[in-house]
Amino acid sequence: MKRRKTQSKSEILAALKTSGGALSHDMLQSTLGTTIDRATIYRVLNRFCEDGMVHRIIGDDGKQYFAICENCGEKKEMHTHNHVHFRCMKCGKVECLKSTPEIDLPKGYQAKMFNMVISGVCGDCTLI
Amino acid sequence: MKRRKTQSKSEILAALKTSGGALSHDMLQSTLGTTIDRATIYRVLNRFCEDGMVHRIIGDDGKQYFAICENCGEKKEMHTHNHVHFRCMKCGKVECLKSTPEIDLPKGYQAKMFNMVISGVCGDCTLI
DNA sequence: ATTTTAATGCGACTATGTTGCAATAATACA
DNA sequence: TGTATTATTGCAACATAGTCGCATTAAAAT
Numbered sequence: 001m002k003r004r005k006t007q008s009k010s011e012i013l014a015a016l017k018t019s020g021g022a023l024s025h026d027m028l029q030s031t032l033g034t035t036i037d038r039a040t041i042y043r044v045l046n047r048f049c050e051d052g053m054v055h056r057i058i059g060d061d062g063k064q065y066f067a068i069c070e071n072c073g074e075k076k077e078m079h080t081h082n083h084v085h086f087r088c089m090k091c092g093k094v095e096c097l098k099s100t101p102e103i104d105l106p107k108g109y110q111a112k113m114f115n116m117v118i119s120g121v122c123g124d125c126t127l128i
Numbered sequence: 129m130k131r132r133k134t135q136s137k138s139e140i141l142a143a144l145k146t147s148g149g150a151l152s153h154d155m156l157q158s159t160l161g162t163t164i165d166r167a168t169i170y171r172v173l174n175r176f177c178e179d180g181m182v183h184r185i186i187g188d189d190g191k192q193y194f195a196i197c198e199n200c201g202e203k204k205e206m207h208t209h210n211h212v213h214f215r216c217m218k219c220g221k222v223e224c225l226k227s228t229p230e231i232d233l234p235k236g237y238q239a240k241m242f243n244m245v246i247s248g249v250c251g252d253c254t255l256i
Numbered sequence: 257a258t259t260t261t262a263a264t265g266c267g268a269c270t271a272t273g274t275t276g277c278a279a280t281a282a283t284a285c286a
Numbered sequence: 287t288g289t290a291t292t293a294t295t296g297c298a299a300c301a302t303a304g305t306c307g308c309a310t311t312a313a314a315a316t
Contacts, residue, residue, distance in 0.1 A: 004262055004313050025303075037265050042304065044263090060243040062190045062272080063303070084231055089240065101229035103212055108251035112217065115188040116244040123236035132282050132293055153272080165296050170273065172294090190303080191272070 003047070008036050012044050013053075013068075022057050022067035022085065022094035057085050057094065060117050065094045082114040088122035095122075131175070136164050140172050141181075141196075150185050150195035150213065150222035185213050185222065188245050193222045210242040216250035223250075 015031045016023060023031070028041055045066050048054035057065040065085075084097045097118075105111060143159045144151060151159070153169055160169075173194050176182035185193040193213075212225045225246075233239060 001262070002314085006263060006313075008264075038303095039266080039305075040264055046305095047263095058186060058188045058190050058245075060186045060241055062186050062192070064190070084244075086233065086237065097231070097233070099229075099231045101227075101231060103225070103227045103229060103246065105214065105225070105246070105248075106251060108254045109214065110249045110254060111246045112248040113188055114246055116212075117186075118231065118233070118239045118242055120233075120240040121238040123234060126236045126238060129293070130283080134282075134294065136295075166272095167274075167297080168295055174274095175294095 003051070008040050009044055011036065012041065013048070016054065016066065016068050020095070022065035022096070024059070024063050024065050024094075027092075028066075057117065058115050059087050059094065060119050061087075067094070067096060082116075084116040084118060086122065087117055087119040088125055089119050090121055090125040090128075093122055093124075131179070136168050137172055139164065140169065141176070144182065144194065144196050148223070150193035150224070152187070152191050152193050152222075155220075156194075185245065186243050187215050187222060188247050189215075195222070195224060210244075212244040212246060214250065215245055215247040216253055217247050218249055218253040218256075221250055221252075 011032055012028060015028055019027075019031075025038070025041055025045070028045075029036075029038065032041075045054065045056075045064075048066065049056050053069060054066050055069050057067065059065055065087075083100045085094055086097055087094045094117075101116075103111075139160055140156060143156055147155075147159075153166070153173070156169055156173075157164075157166065173182065173184075173192075176194065177184050181197060182194050183197050185195065187193055193215075211228045213222055214225055215222045222245075229244075231239075
């Protein structure tokens, strides 16, 4: 299954790049206008994740957010996405933080995925 | 709005206690049998959270899990639930870990809630 | 230019969670 | 103990997030 270069793909990738942070499906939907179908957006994002270009964060609102992988280690190594994310409860922005805490698991436990989200008020919104 | 002691409440609390870990709505539903209505379970759990007896975890499956608060600090101090949780991808068990990592936020950022979930394979399931 | 098949759009579907409202039952009070 | 008050429940309807099947479209290979 070779991947093809399509309009939707480029637009979504561009939107993620310019945002700098993590976007949910509906954020993308409104950024892109209603040109691209809901299902397509999800499918493109899932493909990006499979290919390791993007990582998925589950917000504490239960929604999926997607962010471009930068210095997140090599492809497909999901477990290297062990950095913490911050979600602003006012403006909705989701971003990657630098911290990658070391967490010691009980004996015999194997970690496959990390999903850490702190939510609160971001720097911009505190000022307001 | 004073709280009343009801059957549902007691049963749900008991189920959470005996489980020892965190349960999702559907785990509770099947533990309790179909006696209690879906909406009621959710309402009871939300009330427990408000009252600080229980804390809510959003799993990396996007679902809500609820666990009894033990040594989680005082009532209503949501931000003291800064311990990490582990979800087993095989048996589905969700439990609280001891680690409470220190995460330094950028300047001006305020943390309100922590939601940290590591998923992988738990001790019991590794043996199988 | 033609063929192949990945990707899209549409609709239907599932699952999770919430809410409005009438009925029920736990507490308070006489 | 009997009655009034109102928190809680059950039911149905709703909202939202995300997935999937299928026919159509459009990249890429020939």
